[in-house]
Amino acid sequence: MPTRIDAAGEPIAFTFDGVRVEARAGDSLAAALLAAGIDTTRRSAVSGMARGPYCMMGTCFECLVVVDGVPNRQACMVEAADGLVVTTQDGAVDAFAHEDGGREMLA
Amino acid sequence: MSAYDVVVIGAGPAGMAAAVEARGAGLSVLVLDEAGAPGGQIWRGVEAAGPSRRGVLGGDFAKGADLAAAFRASGADYRPRATVWNISPEKVVDYSAGGGSRQAAAGAVIVATGAVERPVPMAGWLLPGVTTAGASQILLKTSGIVEPDTVFVGSGPLLWLVASQMVAAGVPPKAIVETVPHGRLMAAAKHLPGALKNAAALAKGVRMMWAVKAAGVPVHTGVTDVAIAGATHAEAVTFKGADGAMRIETRHVALHMGVVPNPQITRLLVCDHVFDTAQRAFVPVLDADRMTSRAGVYVAGDGGGILGAAAAVLTGRLAAMGAAEAAGRPVDEGARGAVRAALAKDAAVRPLLETLYAPAEAALAPADDVVVCRCEEVTAGAIRHAARLGAAGPNQVKSYLRAGMGPCQGRVCGMVVAELIAAARGVTPGDVGYYRIRPPLKPLPLSELAELGEAEPVAAQ
The missing domain is CATH 1.10.10.1100 (BFD-like [2Fe-2S]-binding domain)
Incomplete structure (x- = not known):
């Protein structure tokens, strides 16, 4: 398991797929998840295979998660905050699923 | 739309140095950076890192705090958490910040977006548990997180730097699996006399390797046929080494094969590029003032070719001096000459590093x-x-x-x-050639595009 070498940052907590994750202020979501031993954060939109943070600097888009209902957020670029509801991004996102009546508007 | 003499993209060593220099010349400066605090990747989290973390990360990391302080005091308009998603040929910069998009007109653009890690494709590299070596270091810098189960695979100075920082933190990595082919050291040796002009960099490299080996970290050199085993997660690294086929059980693999210039913005602007055979990467064509083939667009730092953090500060200053001169401001030729001389001295170590750590054929x-x-x-x-x-x-x-x-x-x-x-x-x-890069450089919500340029909110129909 990963360890922290110092005690910097106030303790905060968010949930990932319903499970409470302890973090420190200043962590990115991806850092907090990795520190908690969670390194699968999405499933590929192509094959469905498990993926997780790779570059940690906003380049690779492997760590995409859903944050408070908003999909396609880069977990390595979003700062962890108390009370966030984060979930695995499972494959491709239906662009209209979270917009009331969006699909009907197209029809 | 706001207007600035200079828009700097990136707040790493090059961007911060460019901003400080340009402000010193009396120019108005906007600095846009994706991170929440200045430092770029090399000095990431440098302002927030406490004494213990700075101690682990070493003197070159701590140096970043001085430049960050000078940058904060420079009077540049600094926008953290701002993502540039387009730059027009007329140098209008579109960026997303705080949930909305904004535009800034630039007299000159200084691109200081640095480097990205060269991909290291191999069997198993998609598995969770496999990251870049840079990712390991970012975890350490920003959150003080280290993973003792890490096996580093590949080659390059960064690999040894991160491993030595883990040793300094008291949490050494599990192993180093180095892919530098046999014979490379001999080939690189002919560059040693030249490299001695930057003896400090050489000494630092040797110290890093000693520290890792002295800590008892197993180091496998000259390996080939590296692969990562696992079904839904990394489970082991396999390779051929001096003792034949090897397997190291681990759930954490950190890959590295050097870094290459981040090409997104110079490609977006269709600047001329050449393939640099020594760096084995595309680099934008730059003049002595770091200007690209597109007038008024400059590149500072590793985005113009890999030279490292110390050189990035110097090329940041050069780019800002060039932009200042183009804006009709006087430039101190003595200072510019001194920056050029310092750059030449710093770069003396590159031929050795480029030869020794040229990417393994298997990665290409x-x-x-x-x-x-x-x-x-x-x-x-x-x-x-x-x-x-x-x-x-x-x-x-x-x-x-x-x-x-x-x-x-x-x-x-x-x-x-x-x-x-x-x-x-x-x-x-x-x-x-390379991919044609088009806007938006990063995905953004359609609502931001729809609202862009509207003076007043428009009522829904």
Whole structure:
């Protein structure tokens, strides 16, 4: 398991797929998840295979998660905050699923 | 729309130095950076890091705090958490910040977006638990997180730096699996006399390796046939070493094969690029003042070719001096000469590093069944097949196979796709070119585009 070498940052907590994750202020979501031993954060939109943070600097888009209902957020670029509801991004996102009546508007 | 003499993109060593220099020349400066605090990747988290973390990360890291302080005091308009998603040929910069998009007109643009890690495609590199070595270091810098189970695989100074920082933190990595081919040291040795002009960098490198070996970290050198085993997560690293086939059980693999210039903005602006055979990467063509082929667009730091953090500060200053001169401000030629001399001295170590740590052939020519484009899961074999069918370059392969069309927009696979096509066609990567980069540089909500440029909110119909 990963360890922290110092005690910097106030303790905060968010949930990932319903499970409470302890973090420190200043962590990115991806850092907090990795520190908690969670390194699968999405499933590929192509094959469905498990993926997780790779570059940690906003380049690779492997760590995409859903944050408070908003999909396609880069977990390595979003700062962890108390009370966030984060979930695995499972494959491709239906662009209209979270917009009331969006699909009907197209029809 | 706001207007600035200079818009600097990136707040790493190059961007901060450029901003300080440009402000010193009396120019108005906007600095846009994706991170929440200045430092870039090399000095990431430098302002927040306490004494213990700075101690672990070493003196060169701590140096970043001084430049960050000078940058904060420079009077530049600094926007953290701002993502640049387009720059027009007229140098109007579109960026997204705080949930909305804004525009800034720039007299000059200084691109200081640094480097990205060269992709290291191999069997198993898509598995959770596999990251870049840079990712390991970012965890350490920003959150003080270290993973003792880490096996570093590949080559390059960063690999040894992160490993030595883990040793200093009292949490050494599990092993180092180095892919530098036998004979490279001899080839690199001829560059040693020149490299001695920057003896400090050489000494630092030797100290890092000693520290890792002295800590008892197993180091496997000259290995080939590296792969990562696992079904839904990394489980082991396998390779051929001096003692034959080896397997190291681990759930954490950190890959590294050097860094290459981040090409997104200079490609977006269709600046001229050449393939630098020594760096094995595309670099934008720059003049002595760091200006690209597009007037008023400059590149500071590793985005113009890999020279490292110390040089990035110097090239940041040069770019700002060039922009100041173009804006009609006087430039101190004595100071500019001193910066150029310091740059030449610092760069003296590059030929040795470039020869010793040139990427292993396996990273440039992965086996047919290895996925190269991670987003769209396109294999090396499919790319070779497309090239044989007549795909002349990365843009054709993108049309055939969707390689480079996923969310990362080719940032990870681009270099290898160019190498694979070049090898299949028997030409150089310079001949096949690179992905055409289009806006938005990063995905953004359609609502931001819809609202852009509206003076007043428009009522819904």
